[in-house]
Amino acid sequence: MSQATDVAAEDRGQIESVSGPVVTAVDLDARMNDVVYVGDEGLMGEVIEIEGNVTTVQVYEETSGVGPGEPVVNTGEPLTVDLGPGMLDSIYDGVQRPLDVLEDKMGSPFLDRGVDAPGIDMEQTWEFKPAVEEGDTVEPSEIVGEVPETQTIDHKVMVPPDYEGGEVVAVESGEFTVEETVVELDNGEEIQMHQEWPVREARPVKEKQTPTEPLISGQRILDGLFPLAKGGTAAIPGPFGSGKTVTQQSLAKFADADIVVYIGCGERGNEMTEVIDDFPELPDPQTGNPLMERTTLIANTSNMPVAARESCVYTGITIGEFYRDMGYDVALMADSTSRWAEAMREISSRLEEMPGEEGYPAYLAARLSQFYERAGYFENINGSEGSISVIGAVSPPGGDFSEPVTQNTLRIVKTFWALDADLAERRHFPAINWDESYSLYKDQLDEWFEENVSEDWPERRQWAVDVLDEESELQEIVQLVGEDALPDDQRLTLEIARYIREGWLQQNAFIEVDQYCPPEKTFQMLGAIRKFDDEAFEALEAGVPIDEITSIDAAPKLNRIATTPDDEVEEHVEELKDDIETQLRELY
Known part of the structure; x- marks a missing residue:
């Protein structure tokens, strides 16, 4: 029909x-x-x-x-999305049609055309617990009750933001479908658990605030050198095979967000299949329950219609804004915005619009800005505070960061995690290039790190950056004349930089204890390397040959701190520092 x-x-x-x-x-x-x-x-x-x-x-x-x-x-x-309980633990296509429902309708994973289904189950009942009473006055977006959506997330039922609000004249508790009225106002407005919202229109907020708390990722190179704020924006550009998808999946699993929205935008079908298969099996590191209980997946593979690819990012961020209005911190992963831009380019060319650079439409920068600007840390209309952090992968052809999508994204986002094919080939993961990456949130997040980790956090981070910068400069000389031609102090700098790279920046996702690194461990690990730096240069000034300094028994242990359990790392690092000090001072 x-x-x-x-x-x-x-x-x-x-x-x-x-x-x-x-x-x-x-x-x-x-x-x-x-x-x-x-x-x-x-x-x-x-x-x-x-x-x-x-x-x-x-x-x-x-x-x-x-x-x-x-x-x-x-x-x-x-184009609107259905908002209400039941969105978590769901897998949608680009226009919020639930794939499992479509598969049941078709009897096959190969979907026919013209088949539709609502974004949430209209017949399932939910236990509604009122938060208001008769006689209370409610405003737009105000929370009127709760529904236990999953074991870990309580769904807050809100007055739709486009309602006038008013006095509550009737309120019900018990089991209801999302389309049944649970609260009735004196002006005749009826509030259900189900809302609709146009995807291209941002949901209203009271005020956008400056974010001051980091989105802890558990990745040392990100938290330690290039942190992202809750409510911030980040781009992960990189060539094929450099680890964009793996980095985003790691962030989805370990980042300390309440809700995860993962948008597979035009990615290869086998990658998206892997995500769909793996995510329901992954345990949530925060709760031990399945990760999908706080995740919504939007699967739009490269063989799906190009127009749905163009809309899927709006679908995802509208769902994220709905949970933000409840006071949750949302992490949204878009993999990848390049495929989204390519969809815009194809549609633009069919409309015979005047092309911009490399055939992309002239409004490419404006569309990217509209998307990323919906991220932020907000004071909501209902008085709660919530955030949306947007992390967009970019797939520049041939790894060329000068192409239009990467360049226009760079003008918008404040965190840039540049993936490097050479690092990936050397099996250095995460393959994030510390020379090209940056974060503009560092200064505003330093206070949080000083209060919650250590007041020495900014100084220690800057020391690591300075050592890595000096190593980059020395490597140019090494390629010309060889490392043996350098003076001893510069050779020692290269050795210390190697410990920072191999012992601190590298992380092994296949070792359970190293998959996630809390900020305290990140700080302590760098402290052990800093201790070696201080003691080694003192020994060098005392006339100890560099070969003797670098061959002490304690030095190789710097590369193995990552495999120490989190609750034992502080004691282990203190013992290692003592060993470094003792062994080096015995040399002079």
Whole structure:
């Protein structure tokens, strides 16, 4: 049955031409961004251009077999998502159709066209616990009750932000479906657990604040050198095989966010299959429960229709904003924004728009800005505080960071984690290049690290940066004349930099104790290397040959601190520092 059958005749048009995912229709009364159903099969699409009597639609499904003369039906509504309990532990396509529901409808994992399903189960009942009483006055976005959505997350039921609010005249507790009224106001407004919201419109907030708390990732190079704030933006650019997806999956698993939204935007099907298979099996390091209990996955692989790829990032960030309004910290991973930009480029070329650099549309920078600007640390309308941290992977062709998507992303985000193919080839993971990466959040996060880890955090981090910078300069000389031609103090600097790189910056995801490194351990590990630096240079000044300094028994243990259990690392590091001091001072 076509979606068009229950729509008035005056809301109909007909197809004039079809060009891939772009369909032009005539005689269709529509507005920009209206959702329409195209053809006899009722394929879902969105109005993207109106010129006179001709309306251009991008279709979210494969258009083969669709021809001129077939109907186009306007719903009169923009593309929206269903918001309510049941979104966690769900896997959606780019327009929030639940893949498991579509598979049940089809009886096959290969989906037919024209099949639709709501984003949340409208028939499932949830236990609603009111947070208001009759006679209370409620405002837009105010929390009126809770639902235990998963074992770890309580879903806050809110007054929709576009309601007026008013006095509560009736409130119910018990088991309800998401479409049943749980709170009724004196002005006739009825509040359900289900809301709808247009994906291209940011949900309203009271104030955007400066973030001052880090999103702890458990990755030493990120937390130690290039931290990301809760509510911050980050880009992970890198060539094929350098570890973008693995880095994002590690962040999804270990970052101290309450909610994770993972958007697979145009990635290879085998990678997305791996994510879909693995995530339900992963234990949540924070609770021990399945990680999916606080995760929403949006799977839009490279063989899916290009228009749905363009919309999937908006679907994901709207879901994230809904949980932010409840007062949660949300981490959103977009893998990758390059595929999203390529979808925009394809649609733009079919619209015959004037191309910009490398064929991308002229509004590429504006679209990227609109997406990343929806991140932030916010004071919500209901008085709670929540954040959305957006981490976008970028896949520059050939690893060329000068291409338009990477460059435009760089102008927007404040954290840049540059992946390096050479490091990946040397099996140095995470393969993040410390010379090219940066974080503009360091200064505003230092106070948190000083209060919660150590007041020496900024100074110790800067020391590590200085050593790595000096090593980079010395490596140019080494390539010309060899390391043996350097003076002893510079050779010692290279040795200490090697311990920073191999013992501190490298992390082994296959060793359970090293998958996640708390900030305290990150600080203590660097402290042990710093102790070796101090004692080694004192020994060198006392006339001890460099070969004797670097061959002490304690030195190789610097590379093995990472495998020490977190609760034993402080004692282990103190013992190692004592050994370093004793063994080096015995030499002079």
